[in-house]
Amino acid sequence: MKERIRALAPFALDVVLPIAAYWLLHTVFGLSPFWALGIGGLATMVNAIATTVRRGKLDGFGILVVVEVALSVVLLFVSGDPRVLLLKPAFFVGVAGVYALGTLFVGHPLVLDTGRPFATGGDPRMADAYDRSWEASRPFRTAIRSVTVVWGLGFLLDAVLRVLIVYRFPPEEITDSLLLSQVPLLAVLVVIIGYTRLRMRRVRPIVLAARDGRPPGYPGAPAGHAG
Template sequence: MTARVGRDRPAVVVVLTHLVAPLAVFYGLRALGAGPWIALMAGTTITAIETIFTAVHRRRLDTVSITVLAILVISAGSSLVTGDARLLLVRNAAGTALIGAWLLVTLCLRRPLLFDGARMFQSAEARQRWDRRWQGSSVFRRALRVLTAAWGAGFLVDAVIRLLLALTLPVDLVPLLDNVLLVVTVMVLLVTQKIVGAHYRNRYGLHLRQGSSDQRED
């Protein structure tokens, strides 16, 4: 089965339309002699079309879709006024900054984002077990909050690096490095998550995987 983002958005589609296709279009148009602004805008259009199509198909605009479209419109409009292609590059830093900030904000809410994010990929029965673990284990709640904080901080660091790349390096180099940075950031965070998970498993007998049962609860 294809991995999914949300419940009906194949992850491969998101990767293709938000990462691979814009990169291919940008470098393809640059090779054909197009200016950096035109090449970046063409790639951005693919992302916007996919986001709008998904919203129409689902008959609703979720927070993620609204955020993506807002960033695209603001960055495109600003760069159109100034003629500066770098403003289109900065949108990626804005996107990861918003993700990181929202992850941290959810620490102040009833449940952190990682809890609800995990539920999106579960069956109804698995969601019930997940909810019971949240209600019954303070260690489980603390672990998910720690992981949410780690992912939030990681994306904020990613945003700072991405902003520096966009403002200092040659425009033609930044789109490629943006994608490389995303892979590095996610890999580092996954390793961090594995280390944190091992700590809670060894110290508390807590298994964070969705299908696992805790050996002891607090």
Template structure:
């Protein structure tokens, strides 16, 4: 992965996480804004980035649009209720909406997280892509692992939602501003570890095995899915018996 690619992947994270947190404390402590005002203004930059991305790419990213919608609704509700805790709790609405959407996609037989996982496993390899298609068509274990990957992420995101809502209404607002992001990062780490162990890892091994089998078949069309037939040379005693019978 090139340096430019790494920066491109890191920039949205900095805008969506670092800017809101740093902006909140700067506006509240340095400029003396109220908690509600600081939360609202610190959310402006991520909202503008979402809109700009939609305009620049000429297509609406469903996830980005969902995040923007939750931010706007949360801000409006907070202005009406005057409750900064509601603004913190609304962040969990993104996780819960995505988590529910992922689980529904699994129930419908179209696991949503597959599109995010697939490029990492295929690595742009045409042989692996062909192996993926064969496994999806003929391997129940592979399809099961594919669903498990999405189920893990759906459950993790719903769990994150519950933890953040509880924290928003039980911990000080200043604490939850930074702790909410810690919870999010911890949930991501758990999601990567568990989904990797239960799904991505086994799927990678099945892909490699299927790719290797296809390579062997290409070299020797008579090769089976296991190993080629091995001819064992006759033992000395068998040769002796055969010779005696011939005499």
């Protein structure tokens, strides 16, 4: 889990940094929205390059970040429209949505891995039972896949709504669009986290049964446990 957090932290920073830079440069130092967002975008690219150098390798995510940021900065200066950089989070969230849905067809669903620490609490026996449940239990697989679908679609919905909101406002109202473009993600997260909690309630009893060696159909077992 810690390794996943460390791996994702630079990319989370790449989403947050332009917004933080905008507020600092525009609100505190009085730079125009154009220059505030432009400098924030350049800072993001520098951070992505520094992270890649520190890790000592250029992977797919590193290339994606550098290329996307460089492209958005070029478009900013060519078009003169600061709204271009506000689309950066939509890009990353959209990619995350496509990736989540893609894991339904290639490899294992994203939530199978991300949900393991929460369902097992770091207990090796629970982790083993969790993996065995994926192989043996149809309700387990259904819950994992459905939650993955909801996260993927939720991310894609946020990306689309973010683009619509950003371009709903003219460039001179960039502060308003910056604030309102964050609303869809908050609303989407509330819905999909609530759905995740409801669906994952079916997962832990199955894992506990597998850990304890209880056979399918034990009293209180979810229907179809044997898959």
